[in-house]
Amino acid sequence: STDSTVDPKTGVSFPDVTKDGRRLMGIGLRKASLLGLKSLDIYAFGVYCDGNGMKELSDKYGAIPVSELQKSREFVGDVRDQDIGITVRLQIVYGRLSIGSVRSAFEKSVGSRLKKFSGSDDKVLLGRFTSMFKDEYKLPKGSVIEISREKGYVLVTKIDGKVVGQVQSKLLCQSVLDLYFGEDPFDRKAKENIQYGLASTLLE
Numbered sequence: 001s002t003d004s005t006v007d008p009k010t011g012v013s014f015p016d017v018t019k020d021g022r023r024l025m026g027i028g029l030r031k032a033s034l035l036g037l038k039s040l041d042i043y044a045f046g047v048y049c050d051g052n053g054m055k056e057l058s059d060k061y062g063a064i065p066v067s068e069l070q071k072s073r074e075f076v077g078d079v080r081d082q083d084i085g086i087t088v089r090l091q092i093v094y095g096r097l098s099i100g101s102v103r104s105a106f107e108k109s110v111g112s113r114l115k116k117f118s119g120s121d122d123k124v125l126l127g128r129f130t131s132m133f134k135d136e137y138k139l140p141k142g143s144v145i146e147i148s149r150e151k152g153y154v155l156v157t158k159i160d161g162k163v164v165g166q167v168q169s170k171l172l173c174q175s176v177l178d179l180y181f182g183e184d185p186f187d188r189k190a191k192e193n194i195q196y197g198l199a200s201t202l203l204e
């Protein structure tokens with residue numbers, strides 16, 4: 001057995017378990033296109049979940065086979081929306097990321113999800129999140145960002161292990177996780193693996 005998983009496309013290595021015991025469900029790649037033309041690899045990501053938290057879903061899904069759960073929109077939607085501990089670990093692979101481009105990408109990606117789930121432009125909530133993207137932060141290649149949902153729908157963001165912000169919002173948690181295992185994810189193959197991992201967790 002190993003204690004980390006390496007993404008073959010980027011060489012980025014993901015610990016199989018986080019310090020607080022969340023386990024790796026699947027890994028993927030966030031790409032972006034430059035002027036709609038060239039596709040750039042921006043960061044590799046891994047999605048982790050708290051096995052104890054998943055037990056909350058046992059009553060509802062425990063008797064359903066993994067082969068069905070791995071395709072169930074309702075199941076993966078419940079993991080996205082309920083108060084279950086999830087961490088998304090990002091490692092930057094693009095070498096020239098500016099905070100300005102992070103901010104505008106974020107307004108697009110997370111902003112579109114806030115709109116999808118709340119039906120309105122949640123500028124205040126988005127602003128509470130993006131206000132922590134201080135211009136003095138640097139995100140050179142290799143930087144690690146962790147975004148975690150903690151008890152009570154608190155979204156905690158860390159850069160290289162240091163907490164840079166916390167926002168309590170069910171809607172923001174759901175919107176960020178939707179990027180990785182929602183209906184229109186950044187990496188479809190990754191989403192399938194993550195969902196399979198989540199479904200398998202219920203067997204334990």
Ligand code: DAO
Nearest residue numbers: 032034042096101102105106
């Ligand atoms: O302007 O050089 C450029 C292209 C950069 C693309 C930026 C995509 C940003 C993705 C968000 C990263 C979040 C950590």
Ligand code: DAO
Nearest residue numbers: 030105106109132133134137
């Ligand atoms: O890839 O579009 C995206 C969204 C990325 C979400 C994570 C952003 C958190 C970045 C915090 C950086 C603070 C400087």
